[in-house]
Amino acid sequence: MAEVTNKANPSHDTTKPAKSEFDLQESMDRAEDFYKKNQNVILGAIAAVVILVGGYFAYGNFVSKPKEQKAQAMIFHAQEYFAKDSFKLALNGDGNNYGFLQVIEKYDGTKAGNLAHYGAGVSYIRLGDYQNGINQLKDFSANDDVLQPLALGITGDAYMELNKVDDAIAAYKKAAHSSDNALTSPIYLLRAGLALEKAGKNQDAIELYKEIKSKYPQTNEGREMDKYLARIGEVKE
Structure with a gap:
């Protein structure tokens, strides 16, 4: 194929969505960073x-x-x-x-x-x-412990941007439980919990926050769970 001759600067698209309260940008950046570092492995594994x-x-x-x-x-x-x-x-x-x-x-x-x-x-x-x-x-x-959860989690982020909260919750839960790992699971359990709070389902959110605290206590999310639980009325035991 011919080399790129496009005169426009290809590295700067001007159309980007606004950053949401669920930090869509951070989630996308995690997915892109993983992809960029593992392109050859991914191509061979998928x-x-x-x-x-x-x-x-x-x-x-x-x-x-x-x-x-x-x-x-x-x-x-x-x-x-x-x-x-x-x-x-x-x-x-x-x-x-x-x-x-x-x-x-x-x-x-x-x-x-x-x-x-x-x-x-x-x-x-x-x-x-x-x-x-x-x-x-x-x-x-993908039969992958990280890329597949990221794809599911990004799907949840997109649903949140469309204000389809129930669909987002389902996608986040699927992302969190599709692979039991400390990199992606606590992130998407937390996102599911935040979406549940937005939907007025605080008790369901509490269950997910407790799951994070119990299963991933050494992660950034796990260390923050007492704060999230206290915010919705669950007192630290």
Whole structure:
């Protein structure tokens, strides 16, 4: 593919959503930082295809593998724009190189195509197009202890921006419990609790705050739980 010749500065999109009380920016930054540091690992780990018998072996070598290689070549420049926060170009390409949407159109079903759903979803949300972001993230899946919870959690953030609080709560809970780890679980349990408070369901929020305090006491969220519990009337024992 040709080198990027776009005269506009690709690293600065002017359209970004306002920061919400649930700190959407922080959540997106966590997702992007993880993605940038682990691109090669993610590409190798997502949606791995198990070859069962000889016929599938031939398909893998002569059809599937070349298709995957082409898809990974296509996604390269979209990933570069994504890393520079140039989300419009990451989505749509620059006229010379493809964006995530073109990768999805041509190579959906490949590992790179699956990853393009994640990149497209995050890009849409960073541009303030929350529903399209949600739709793309729903089409992404990963057997991963961090990236999958992040995708679910970002979906929750987008629902909050759309004021779909019940959907956000469901997404946050799913993100928190899809992988039991101290990096993402307490973050999304807390977000679920805050959303429950907003919905007037304080008792449900208390249960999640106690879960954070019990399971993740050494995390930043765990150390703050007495404050959150006291705020809604649950006295420290």
